[in-house]
Amino acid sequence: MILVTGGAGYIGSHTLLSLADAGYESVTLDNLCYGHRAAVLKGHFVHADLADETALSHLFETFPIEAVIHFAAFCYVGESMEAPEKYFSNNLVNGLNLLNAMLNFGVDKIIFSSSCAVYGDPFEIPIPESHVKSPINPYGLSKHFFEEILASYEVAHGIKHVSLRYFNAAGADPQGRIGESHEPETHLIPLVLQTALGLRPEIQIFGTDYSTADGTCIRDYIHVCDLANAHVSALSYLLSGGQSTSLNLGTGKGHTVREVFEHCQQICQLPIPYREVGPRPGDPPELVASGDKAEEILNWSPHYTLTEIISTAWNWHQNQKF
Numbered sequence: 001m002i003l004v005t006g007g008a009g010y011i012g013s014h015t016l017l018s019l020a021d022a023g024y025e026s027v028t029l030d031n032l033c034y035g036h037r038a039a040v041l042k043g044h045f046v047h048a049d050l051a052d053e054t055a056l057s058h059l060f061e062t063f064p065i066e067a068v069i070h071f072a073a074f075c076y077v078g079e080s081m082e083a084p085e086k087y088f089s090n091n092l093v094n095g096l097n098l099l100n101a102m103l104n105f106g107v108d109k110i111i112f113s114s115s116c117a118v119y120g121d122p123f124e125i126p127i128p129e130s131h132v133k134s135p136i137n138p139y140g141l142s143k144h145f146f147e148e149i150l151a152s153y154e155v156a157h158g159i160k161h162v163s164l165r166y167f168n169a170a171g172a173d174p175q176g177r178i179g180e181s182h183e184p185e186t187h188l189i190p191l192v193l194q195t196a197l198g199l200r201p202e203i204q205i206f207g208t209d210y211s212t213a214d215g216t217c218i219r220d221y222i223h224v225c226d227l228a229n230a231h232v233s234a235l236s237y238l239l240s241g242g243q244s245t246s247l248n249l250g251t252g253k254g255h256t257v258r259e260v261f262e263h264c265q266q267i268c269q270l271p272i273p274y275r276e277v278g279p280r281p282g283d284p285p286e287l288v289a290s291g292d293k294a295e296e297i298l299n300w301s302p303h304y305t306l307t308e309i310i311s312t313a314w315n316w317h318q319n320q321k322f
C-alpha cells in the first residue's frame with residue numbers, strides 16, 4: 001500500500017491513476033484545503049491534515065504502508081513572499097511530522113515533490129541536477145530545505161528518498177476524468193484556456209523584453225501524466241533497492257509564453273484577449289530541464305508534446321467536473 005499525501009490535488013490525483021494502472025494500492029491523505037475529493041478516483045481516502053500527528057499515526061496503524069509519495073504542500077510563489085511562515089510551517093514542519101511517523105512505523109522509502117524553484121535564477125540551460133541551489137523565494141527554499149532534511153534522515157535513519165524536481169506541470173487526463181483545478185489559478189495554460197472560455201476577461205503576458213527569441217519567458221512544460229508515470233518509475237526504483245537521488249522532470253524543451261499562447265489559440269479556435277504588462281519580480285527568463293539523469297536512472301522519458309498538453313487541458317476545461 002502506497003501513502004499519497006496531497007492525492008486530491010492536481011499532480012497527486014493523476015498519480016493515483018498511474019499507480020492503479022501499475023497494480024499498486026494507495027491511500028490518499030489530504031485535508032482538501034486545495035484538493036478535491038472528486039479527484040480521488042482510486043484507492044482509499046483519509047481526510048486529515050499532516051499537522052495532525054494522531055491522525056497520521058492512526059493511518060499508519062490502519063494501512064500496511066510500504067512507501068510514501070509526498071505531494072502535500074503549499075505552492076504559490078507570490079504568497080510565499082508575503083507569508084513565508086505559512087510555507088515553512090506546512091512544507092517543512094508538517095513534512096517533518098510525516099517523516100517522523102514514517103520512522104515510528106518503520107517505513108523507509110519516500111518520493112518527494114520538489115521543484116525547479118530550488119535552482120533560483122539558473123546560469124546554465126538546460127539545468128543539470130548538479131546546478132547550484134539558490135532559491136529566490138520562500139517556496140523554493142522550503143523545497144530545497146526539505147531535500148536537505150531528507151538527506152539528513154537518510155544518514156541518521158536510513159530513509160531512502162527520490163526528490164523529483166518538476167518543471168511546469170500542465171495538461172490533463174486524456175480520458176477527461178480529472179484535470180487542473182486550482183483556486184486561485186496562477187499557471188499559464190489554464191489561465192489562457194479559461195480566458196478562451198470567457199471565464200476571465202483577459203490574460204496578462206508578464207514581461208516582453210527578456211533576452212529570449214520573442215521577448216517572453218521560456219518554460220519547460222511537462223504533461224501531468226508523464227509526471228505521474230515518473231512517480232511509478234521512481235517507486236519501483238526505490239522498492240527494488242535504488243539509492244537516494246534527486247531528478248529533474250521536464251522535457252528538455254522550452255517554449256516562450258507567446259508560443260504557448262499561439263498554440264492555445266490554434267487549438268481553441270476562439271479569440272483570447274490578452275494584455276502585455278511588465279515583468280513579475282523573480283521570474284527567471286528561462287527554465288529548461290536537462291532530463292538525462294531521470295532517463296538514465298529511471299529509464300523514464302516524457303511522451304506528450306506541447307500540442308497534446310494543451311489539447312488534453314482544453315478538453316478538461318470545456319467539460320470541467322470540479
Ligand SMILES: NC(=O)c1ccc[n+]([C@@H]2O[C@H](COP(=O)([O-])OP(=O)(O)OC[C@H]3O[C@@H](n4cnc5c(N)ncnc54)[C@H](O)[C@@H]3O)[C@@H](O)[C@H]2O)c1
Binds near residue numbers: 009033169
Ligand atoms: N504544479 C506544478 O507545476 C508544480 C511544479 C513543481 C512542484 N510542484 C509540487 O508538486 C506538489 C503538488 O502540486 P499540485 O500542483 O498538485 O498542487 P495542489 O495544490 O493541487 O495539491 C496539493 C494537495 O496537498 C493538499 N495539502 C496541502 N497541505 C496539506 C496538509 N497540511 N495536509 C494534508 N493535505 C494538504 C491540498 O489540499 C492539495 O490537494 C506540491 O508539493 C508542489 O509544490 C508542483
